Amino acid sequence: MSELNPELVERTAQWIAEAGVVVVFTGAGVSAESGIPTFREARSGLWAKYDPLRLATVDGFLNDPRLVWEWYAYRRKLVREKEPNPGHVSIVELEGWADELTVITQNVDSLHKRAGSTNVIELHGNITRVKCFNGAHVYPDWNDEAGKDVELPPLCEHCAQLLRPDVVWFGEQLPTGALEESFRLAESCDLMLVIGTSGNVQPAASLPAAAREAGARVIEVNPEASEITHTAHFMLRGASGEVLPEVVRELRKRT
Numbered sequence: 001m002s003e004l005n006p007e008l009v010e011r012t013a014q015w016i017a018e019a020g021v022v023v024v025f026t027g028a029g030v031s032a033e034s035g036i037p038t039f040r041e042a043r044s045g046l047w048a049k050y051d052p053l054r055l056a057t058v059d060g061f062l063n064d065p066r067l068v069w070e071w072y073a074y075r076r077k078l079v080r081e082k083e084p085n086p087g088h089v090s091i092v093e094l095e096g097w098a099d100e101l102t103v104i105t106q107n108v109d110s111l112h113k114r115a116g117s118t119n120v121i122e123l124h125g126n127i128t129r130v131k132c133f134n135g136a137h138v139y140p141d142w143n144d145e146a147g148k149d150v151e152l153p154p155l156c157e158h159c160a161q162l163l164r165p166d167v168v169w170f171g172e173q174l175p176t177g178a179l180e181e182s183f184r185l186a187e188s189c190d191l192m193l194v195i196g197t198s199g200n201v202q203p204a205a206s207l208p209a210a211a212r213e214a215g216a217r218v219i220e221v222n223p224e225a226s227e228i229t230h231t232a233h234f235m236l237r238g239a240s241g242e243v244l245p246e247v248v249r250e251l252r253k254r255t
């Protein structure tokens, strides 16, 4: 936290106060302080331990559906045990200073909604939801305990296809409505806060550039430089659970 520049915190608060339409674009880093691992960090990221081609692609699922199901069941349990952190809570508080604020998240953990954010677009789905393989039947808030005596993965009770997590794997299309709405908001917002993403995964990673090209102010919050840093006007370097409460404190001083 020592590296956080108070002038940049003040400028962030000023830009939020001046903005009408705000987009908060988040990635795994915003949930790191809740105890949910990120993907690409060298030692602690999921992809340092697990192979994304085996666990987060359709081919990986068809090759070993039970392995993939069990990995997601383990992660469903983890996210349900965790709580929103001060970063999520601060994002909820920012709603009070904007005419319109939308959270566009790549996260599948529901923590923005559980913190109380009202407008949340989930670009990569939601891990607590399950759907049949062709996507026709969706089971919200899947209960792993209820199905623990059946062979895994369970089959859809309507069409008997394999059930899978309702998340977006590599090579799959993002939900069309969510993606279109996200680009529309990026291209029309006054300010985009980019929080806790490495900016490696397309097409989500193009949203900050779309915002900047359309004239929005862009601020990044991250302890490390990312693929998106060059797109931002400036960066607040630090953990979002520490940086964002500082921004909220600065905003409160102005009221």
Ligand code: BJW
Binding pocket: 026, 027, 028, 029, 030, 032, 033, 038, 039, 040, 041, 045, 056, 106, 107, 108, 124, 167, 168, 169, 170, 171, 172, 173, 174, 195, 196, 197, 198, 199, 200, 201, 202, 203, 221, 222, 223, 224, 225, 226, 238, 239, 240, 241
């Ligand atoms: C902190 C912090 C703290 C730490 N506070 N910060 C163009 C070019 C090249 C490739 C492609 C391209 N277009 C498409 C692709 C292919 C691919 C892709 O992007 N590949 C690249 C990796 C090379 N994209 C896709 O396949 C996408 N689909 C698609 O494009 O379809 C098009 C299509 C067209 C026609 C036919 C068919 C398809 C789908 C992408 C799906 C991504 N899925 C995952 C898994 C979700 C399910 C699950 O959870 O298991 O989504 S992968 C994973 O990465 C997850 C995340 O949402 C996503 C982004 O990761 P994120 O959030 O940025 O996390 P990290 O770990 O990378 O970064 C964490 C950051 O936090 C770091 O910067 C830290 O410093 C920071 N941090 N602590 C604040 N306390």
